[in-house]
Amino acid sequence: MIIRFLGVAPTKLLLLTVSVKTYSNPCFYIEGNIFTCQKHYMKSSDKRLMFKQEILLHRIANRVRQSLELKEILSAMTAEVRAYLGTDRVKIYQFNSDGSGVVIAESRAENRLPSLMGLHFPADDIPLYARELFVRARQRNVVDLTSHEIGISPLSNPNGEVNPDQDIRYRPVDPCHVEYLTAMGVKSSVVVPIVLESEQTGKYQPPSLPKVAQLWGLLVSHHSEPRKVTEEELQLIQAVVDQVCVAISHSILLNQVRDQARQEANINSLTKNLYTSPTVKLQPALEEAVKSLDGSGGRLYLLASGEQALEIFTCGIQPDIIDTEENRVIEENRLWQKYLYSVIETEVDQTGYKPWSVQWMRSVYDIADVSDEQVTNALWAIRDLYREPLFRTLAPYFESTLIRSLLIIPLVFGATVLGCLTIFRSEIDTEINWAGYHNPDTRQLMPRQSFQVWRQIKTNQVQAWTEGEVKYASALGERFSTAVAQYRLYQQVQGLNTNLELQVQERTNHLKETQSQLIQSEKMSSLGQLVAGIAHEINNPINFIYGNICHVENHTQTLLNLLANYKQHHPQAAQSLQEEIERSDIDYIINDLPKLCQSLKSGAERISQLVKSLRTFSRFDEAEIKEIDIHEGLESTLLLLQHKLEADSTEQAIEIIRQYSTLPLIECFASQLNQVFMNLLINAIDELKVCKSVNKHITITTSILDKKFIQVAIEDNGRGIQQDIQNKLFDPFFTTKPVGKGTGLGLSVSYQIIERHGGKLYYISQANQGSKFILEIPIRL
Numbered sequence: 128m129i130i131r132f133l134g135v136a137p138t139k140l141l142l143l144t145v146s147v148k149t150y151s152n153p154c155f156y157i158e159g160n161i162f163t164c165q166k167h168y169m170k171s172s173d174k175r176l177m178f179k180q181e182i183l184l185h186r187i188a189n190r191v192r193q194s195l196e197l198k199e200i201l202s203a204m205t206a207e208v209r210a211y212l213g214t215d216r217v218k219i220y221q222f223n224s225d226g227s228g229v230v231i232a233e234s235r236a237e238n239r240l241p242s243l244m245g246l247h248f249p250a251d252d253i254p255l256y257a258r259e260l261f262v263r264a265r266q267r268n269v270v271d272l273t274s275h276e277i278g279i280s281p282l283s284n285p286n287g288e289v290n291p292d293q294d295i296r297y298r299p300v301d302p303c304h305v306e307y308l309t310a311m312g313v314k315s316s317v318v319v320p321i322v323l324e325s326e327q328t329g330k331y332q333p334p335s336l337p338k339v340a341q342l343w344g345l346l347v348s349h350h351s352e353p354r355k356v357t358e359e360e361l362q363l364i365q366a367v368v369d370q371v372c373v374a375i376s377h378s379i380l381l382n383q384v385r386d387q388a389r390q391e392a393n394i395n396s397l398t399k400n401l402y403t404s405p406t407v408k409l410q411p412a413l414e415e416a417v418k419s420l421d422g423s424g425g426r427l428y429l430l431a432s433g434e435q436a437l438e439i440f441t442c443g444i445q446p447d448i449i450d451t452e453e454n455r456v457i458e459e460n461r462l463w464q465k466y467l468y469s470v471i472e473t474e475v476d477q478t479g480y481k482p483w484s485v486q487w488m489r490s491v492y493d494i495a496d497v498s499d500e501q502v503t504n505a506l507w508a509i510r511d512l513y514r515e516p517l518f519r520t521l522a523p524y525f526e527s528t529l530i531r532s533l534l535i536i537p538l539v540f541g542a543t544v545l546g547c548l549t550i551f552r553s554e555i556d557t558e559i560n561w562a563g564y565h566n567p568d569t570r571q572l573m574p575r576q577s578f579q580v581w582r583q584i585k586t587n588q589v590q591a592w593t594e595g596e597v598k599y600a601s602a603l604g605e606r607f608s609t610a611v612a613q614y615r616l617y618q619q620v621q622g623l624n625t626n627l628e629l630q631v632q633e634r635t636n637h638l639k640e641t642q643s644q645l646i647q648s649e650k651m652s653s654l655g656q657l658v659a660g661i662a663h664e665i666n667n668p669i670n671f672i673y674g675n676i677c678h679v680e681n682h683t684q685t686l687l688n689l690l691a692n693y694k695q696h697h698p699q700a701a702q703s704l705q706e707e708i709e710r711s712d713i714d715y716i717i718n719d720l721p722k723l724c725q726s727l728k729s730g731a732e733r734i735s736q737l738v739k740s741l742r743t744f745s746r747f748d749e750a751e752i753k754e755i756d757i758h759e760g761l762e763s764t765l766l767l768l769q770h771k772l773e774a775d776s777t778e779q780a781i782e783i784i785r786q787y788s789t790l791p792l793i794e795c796f797a798s799q800l801n802q803v804f805m806n807l808l809i810n811a812i813d814e815l816k817v818c819k820s821v822n823k824h825i826t827i828t829t830s831i832l833d834k835k836f837i838q839v840a841i842e843d844n845g846r847g848i849q850q851d852i853q854n855k856l857f858d859p860f861f862t863t864k865p866v867g868k869g870t871g872l873g874l875s876v877s878y879q880i881i882e883r884h885g886g887k888l889y890y891i892s893q894a895n896q897g898s899k900f901i902l903e904i905p906i907r908l
Contacts, residue, residue: 183211183363187370197378201232201371205346208234208367212360214315214350215239219371221344226250228344239351240312246562246580252307253345261320262340267361270316272308273353275300280361295358310575315354317361319346319368323376343375383595390599393419398606407614414442416548416603420596423553424530428458429546429611430467435618444551447524457524458547462488462517463535467544470505470537488517506601508592509533529553531589534597536604540612548607550600552590559583640879665734673731680724687717752908754792755800757839761827764804771812781815782824790829790837794907795884803877803888807841807900810874814845814898835905836886842899848892856890884908 187207201219209217216239219232233244260266265282277300308316321344346368397419400412409427417425424443431437439456449455457463469483480487485507488494494516512518512525512533531554538545563578592600690713700708765772765783774780793800808825815823828840848856852863857878881888886904 183207184366184370187367195378195381197374198232200374200378202234204367204371204374205232205234208346208348208364209236211363212317212348214317214348214354215352216243216349218243218347218349219321219344220248220347222342223247228253231344240349241578243562243578245560247559248562252575258342261345262322262342265320265322267320267365268316268318269295269356269361270300270304270308270318271353271355272300272305272314275305277301277304278356280358282365295356295361307575311349311578312351313349314352315350315356317348317356317364319361319364320344321346321368321371321375323372343372346371386595390419390595390602393599394602394606397603401606401610402613406617407610409610409614410440410442412607412610413440413548416607417442417550419603420534420550420600421552421590422534422550424551426458426549426551427546427607427611428456428549429615430544432543432545432615434622435615444528444530444553446530446551447527449524457521458549460521462520463547466507466535467537467547470539471542471544485517492516505537505539506597506604507533507535508597508600509535510591511589531587532592534592534600536600536607538604538608538611540608543612545608545611545615548604554587555590557585557588559585669731669734673728673735676724676728676731680721680728683720683724687720690717752794752796754794755797757790757793757800757829757837758787760797760801761804761829761839764801764808767805768808768812771809778816779821779823781812782822784824784826786826786828788830790831791906793837793904795904796880799880800884800904803880803902804839804841806874806877807902811841811843811845811898811900815843818845820844820846832903835907836903837906838901838903840899840901842897844897847894847896848890848898850894853892857888 187204205217205219216233216235218230218234220228221231222228227247227250229247230243230245233242235242260281267280267282269278269280270276271278274297276297278295278297280295308314320342323341323343346364348364393415397412397415400415401407401409413425413427417423422443424445425441426445427440429438429440439458446457449457449460458467465483466485466488469481469487472481472483475481476487478487478490480490484505509515509518510532512522512531515522518533530551532552534550534552536548536550538547559582561581561583563575563581772781772783811825815825822844824844826840826842828838828842830838832838857874878888881902881904884904885908886902888900888902890898890900892898
């Protein structure tokens, strides 16, 4: 009869092909994934045993098909084996990398033996020579404490050949082993090794064994009473163990596939985060990278390049900076910098390594290789920074933190070092449940007296970097290198665009200023020429009139005196003359003519003063820079604006309040400074014309600030300047006046004139309380 376990999906853990194993029992054998039973020469008891074994293997195969999880499979297998053997406990014992072990699966009868599930056992509980025999000869142990015998049933000779004689051979058991099992409450024990053939799936390997054989763990059966183990039972347990090996191998491969899939998903997510946006998002990418590697912190350090400054992105806990005054970070340490640039180094020296690589530094400093230190290409994985000799100068900057492990990933694009990505891991505290306190003795001369559980708490434990994590980090480095190169290129383009925009804005502003200056200069030039010309032309006839008024007055007085004398000497005039005198109202003319002469004289003097004010205001005929009296310029400007200050039928007069201090002569551009006074006063007058306040007035205050500057303040009691236009007040062509009433150049040009003098023009304004324009100019240019 042949039972074939076929037709199962390849993703399930099924009975796959294993090496051919032939057992001495003539009733059955297993070859590949085919279980074959031979019916000839079988007794009825043998038949029952055969079917029982077939059912057991069939159930185990079904359990393997139904689950992909190793813990579930091992739990099911221990339960099936214990049910078949009828023992008190069946457990799966797994070796750790340090040689110790832990019970990861267990099936036991209640109230017979205590549970060992999850308990750890020290490495010397199972001597090294026993482990080597487990692997070399696939030795199975059967212990019977009543007879103090241990049975050995090897599958093969130590040289690896199949052993044709597989009967259980008994010898006296070591007294230490007897006491050990007695303390555990065991009277009968069966131990079958679980050996994996693949190097990649091994957990622990004795030093003298070939790498193709890995001792993964043990399947152990304990019974609290004496019990004989038959060869058939031992062979069936071995068949189950073979299936356990297949399940473990598949589970390890499955976990590797899952880890790879998870890492690929993380890489895809990170790539999406880095490249889906026009602007590379390095900070979220850093946080995601730290999270994917179970880190407690991380840093993305970008070297300065050209006009691009150094940049650092951080996440989580961070080390101290090297120099607080210069703000130097750990990446600027000489060793760190040399290590980064060694990545692009191509030449090697006499040591055979690239200068400043990790291998080169170890060789130069004669530091032995550390097994837990990993260097994959350029990546540097440091398991414990306090045990890394090359890191001793940097370790003090981590003492204030819980950081214990580092992963340094240089970022290189082409032949350029861009910086590095660093992932931190903090130290952790671990708790281990041991199966009783044990004083280790390598010769096993002191057996365990008690298996009472005790907890061992280990503090400040490092979290090592696995080989898969290092490979994943290397892939992360490639993604970050490309992203950082793109980020820096984008920064350069943005910088060029920004500079171009600034240059265009500066040129535009310069053109506006030049245009306004040209307009104002042309305006002032034309106005100055016009004013000077008019003043000159008016001055000539006024001088003629003013010079002849005195003669007119004298001649008039002479004629009046003559007329009075004539009237005195000839009181009786002819009738016709008397009628002419009455018609002419000679008496009125005699009284009014002197007054008329005086009015003409006053008008001529007034016109002369206006001409003088125009000449003072324009300063066209004087040097461009000269010393002037500020008060004189203010008064000439006020005189020209007198007509705007006077009251009419609809408006009240505007009062000028003068608060002048004694000022020295000021060296300045006189005509330009008078233009500033004119603009400020016109704005104040126009504001007071439209506001409805009473007692309208403008206050002009002059004072000396210090030995170098004077101050002139022109303040009105109008409505004040609106808040939303205050920042536009000095912009060219900005005006609040109606169309045709203002050009918007007055304040802009005034601001430029005061700046040209090396002074300041600013204002203070409050709503409904008026505005105050203040100009500060130096006494000497």
